[in-house]
Amino acid sequence: MPGITCVYDCRKHLPFPDGSVRGIFCEHFFEHLDYTEEVPIFLSECARVLQPGGVLRLIVPDVERYLRAYLADGWQALSAIRPLDDQHTDFFLGCRYNTKMEFINTMFRQGHEHKFGYDYETLAFVLRRYGFRQVVRQSFEVSLRPELAIDQAVRASESLYVEAVR
Template sequence: MDDQRQRFAGAKRLQLHLGGWEPREGWLIVNVEDRPGVDVRSDVTDLSMFPDGSAVEIYASHVYEHLGYVEELPKALSEAHRVLMPGGRLRVAVPDLTMLCRLFLQAEHEQAPVTLPDGSKVDSQFWVQRMIMGGQTEPYDFHKTGFSERILVGLLSRHGFRDFRRVDDFKLFNDCSTLTFAGARISLNLQCIRGPDPK
């Protein structure tokens, strides 16, 4: 970790892509998994390698739902607030639990299966449940927290963020923030600004 701290000592105006995998010029990818293209291997609850106020922007798409809401999520949001410069932008995408609950109930009355990319078919209600709970195909693919817009805005507000705006598409990366199911957007995409330190 000391090497990482030295690497970013004095860094300014960083753009951090938390949980990312798709390289983009100007963005540093921070991911807990050691994958090709990852610049910094770290959990999003510990961004201690980045100095206070060193980032102008943080992007976290379908990351925060993988954190427990009692300890992990508050740590991650506090770290994002600390690392962002005053007025810096946080863009967050998480599964939209409100929409997914509607789709789950709607699927109760539909018998049409979902066709997967490999051609296999699964029950549509099971597939919505999978989007709620995570794919569970690898250790980090489990969802621990669900978000409605009200819950997400409340959490972010308590951690010093303000000026919330919901968007359909961040137009930054090809990721889960643009997912649709049965014609509905299933990602809750919010951008906000780092405000003063929370009391």
């Protein structure tokens, strides 16, 4: 929420009482968690602190979108997701890609920072597994809780938007 900032290592615990939070917003963070070790803890903690009916909004790189673009001929589909110049240089990262597979590996490894890639099916599965009763695929700036629609426009073309209700 605007005006509220909490800096905390939430891979182990969230510093809020049970059922005390209306909404949680995570943009391009979740893919940095280890799927087997950190995701279960984080999602269990989110479910614990959210009020009944509370919403967790997760925004991650959309693996399915990237892989469909990879399979398309040429570079046009990839450039539509991630801005590249005519030499296949990434406007954000500044690196030049010689092949589409170099591009894909850079997106999903990010110097070993990204731990797991998600499509909607996998994200919905893991959210339900850790206590969320309703999972909804959303889009840029569309949310079950309008105060959680604070997405970065610059990431919209590459993002998967998912909300889970406790």
